[in-house]
Amino acid sequence: MNKLAKTSVHIKNTFLIIILSLLTGIFSGAICTLFGRVLLYLNAARVKHPLQLIPFLAIAGLVIVASYENFGKNAKGGMSLVFDTALGKNPSIPLKMIPFPMISTWVSNFFGASVGREGVAVQLGANIGFQLSRPFKNPVISRTLIIAGIAGGFGGLFRTPIAAVCFAIEVLIAGELIFDALVPALISAHTAAFVSGQLGLHAETIPLNEIITFTPSNIVKIVVAALLFTFAGQLFSFLSHFFHEKLAKLFKNSYLRIFSTGIFVSILSILLFKGRYSGLSLEINHAVFNGGTVYPWDWILKLLLTVICLSAGFQGGELTPLFCIGSSFGFVISSFLGLPPLFCAALGYAAVFGSATNTFLTPIAIACEIFGFQYMHYFFIVCAIAYSYNNNRTIYSKQQNLSADFLKCS
Numbered sequence: 536m537n538k539l540a541k542t543s544v545h546i547k548n549t550f551l552i553i554i555l556s557l558l559t560g561i562f563s564g565a566i567c568t569l570f571g572r573v574l575l576y577l578n579a580a581r582v583k584h585p586l587q588l589i590p591f592l593a594i595a596g597l598v599i600v601a602s603y604e605n606f607g608k609n610a611k612g613g614m615s616l617v618f619d620t621a622l623g624k625n626p627s628i629p630l631k632m633i634p635f636p637m638i639s640t641w642v643s644n645f646f647g648a649s650v651g652r653e654g655v656a657v658q659l660g661a662n663i664g665f666q667l668s669r670p671f672k673n674p675v676i677s678r679t680l681i682i683a684g685i686a687g688g689f690g691g692l693f694r695t696p697i698a699a700v701c702f703a704i705e706v707l708i709a710g711e712l713i714f715d716a717l718v719p720a721l722i723s724a725h726t727a728a729f730v731s732g733q734l735g736l737h738a739e740t741i742p743l744n745e746i747i748t749f750t751p752s753n754i755v756k757i758v759v760a761a762l763l764f765t766f767a768g769q770l771f772s773f774l775s776h777f778f779h780e781k782l783a784k785l786f787k788n789s790y791l792r793i794f795s796t797g798i799f800v801s802i803l804s805i806l807l808f809k810g811r812y813s814g815l816s817l818e819i820n821h822a823v824f825n826g827g828t829v830y831p832w833d834w835i836l837k838l839l840l841t842v843i844c845l846s847a848g849f850q851g852g853e854l855t856p857l858f859c860i861g862s863s864f865g866f867v868i869s870s871f872l873g874l875p876p877l878f879c880a881a882l883g884y885a886a887v888f889g890s891a892t893n894t895f896l897t898p899i900a901i902a903c904e905i906f907g908f909q910y911m912h913y914f915f916i917v918c919a920i921a922y923s924y925n926n927n928r929t930i931y932s933k934q935q936n937l938s939a940d941f942l943k944c945s
Contacts, residue, residue: 552676556683556719557666560726563687567727568657568734569787570637571692571803574652577645578814585810589647593797596648599813600848601791607635614654617661619932621681621707623674628665628681632658639850647804647813648797649840650851653692657852660688660727679716680706686870691727694738698901700723702894709893709927710937726748727836741824743906745878747913756872757882757913760865761920764883768890768921771838771857772928778846789848796847800840812840816859823862823880824825832884834864853930854888861887882917890921893929893936 581588602612610631612619619625636655643650664684668677682703690699703720704713732738747753786792804813811818816837822829841856865883869876881902889898895918902914927936 548673548676551671552679552683552719554724555664555676555680556722557726558667559660559664559680559719560687560690561730562663562722563656563684563723563732564691564727564730566633566637566659566663566729567656567691568687568736570640570656571731571736572650574578574644574815575642577641578817580816581645581647581814582818585813586805587645588645589801589804589810589813592646592648592801593794594640594851595642595646596793596797596847597790597935600793601641602639602656603635604789607631610635613658614931615880615933617655617681617685618707618931620665621661621678621685622933622935623678627669628662630662630666632662636850643844643849643851644814647801647810648844648849648851649800649804649812649814649837649856650844650849651815651841651855651857653689653929654852655850656688656692657685658688660684660686660691660723663687664723670745673792677771679719682713682716683723687723687727690724691731691738693901694728694732694736695904696724696728698723698897699728701896701900702802705894705896706892706931706934708935708937709929712896715916723754727919739905741905742879743877743881743910745875745910746911747875747878749912753874754916756874757916758920760868760872760874760879760882761886761917762924763868764861764865764886764917765890765924767838768857768887768892769835769859769925769928771853771887771891772925772930774838774842775846775853775930776932778842782843782846793848796843797849800815800844802845803840812837815855817855819859819863819929823866824877829863829866831867832858834867837863853891857888857891858884861885878910878913881910882913886921888916889918890925891930893922893925893927893931895919895922917931 607819609629640655661681664680668680686699686703690696700720838860861878861883865880869879885898885902898918899914903911
């Protein structure tokens, strides 16, 4: 193929990817609106009627396992399947991975499993991108559209398009940004955020109105806070893998595993303030930033219940719980560090997420989009420390690590 022909093919593929990225954003925004609004409704219903719903978590778990075992076996992979397909280790993402995780997350949240939502939104977006790329049978287009879909799912659910773009291009390979997919991710994320906004999904913004001076004393306090947040993120990641392995060994039967865990979590959740740590636990974040009651143990109980529920097989995501854990932990340690409580909570919101996911740009971006870009300097500091000192530990078992590979070769 001569140079002119190659240029022609490149232009054609570029134009095609732009159109497909736009479509990925439209469909991701629409389906994430459905997923997000139903989930918020179910979460609110459980908050109103905890004693009528939480006791049935174990039975709900059996339904989830049975549905996957009998009808959705090839949809079990979740985020691992998305990673493998995007990195060329798996040929395809099954279409079943749209309804199964979505409905299973609704059921898990409705009956009180301590799980999040964004992991499912990312799976939905990635699946949409992949399905749109299938007719062209081009691995480059497929990979690009999966990354654009990741951005679309994240942006459509949270309506934080800058963070969505950052997440899509940095989460697959820690230490490397996939710039080839930058523009498609940009198009998909902003389109999805616009569509979901038009369909009634609201973006979360929390103005801090805190005045922080850039003094040596404050910087030392912020650095100490960042190290504590790094520990919290590492703890979440470590316990996620630990409980996943231990529960699988303890209960080799997946039905027994999720049923036993469901009973345990139901009893504990009812005893602990009638479901305060169930579902998304948005009430804790609301308490942190709106003058409500925040307990010193909120962050660790939410952390433990989340990793246990996800390890047992309940469906959902980790990021919303990580935001809750980080903000409540930051609020608690603020008095010890002598930092404004809401400011410290915002730092924790970003840094714990960054530490657990082994990402750097995403937590900075999402914190700026939610709390205000005037605090970007401080978000940058805590996220840089959290990323640099998390020992390359991550909740994503399939995430490749360029930094670790580089150090091995040094």
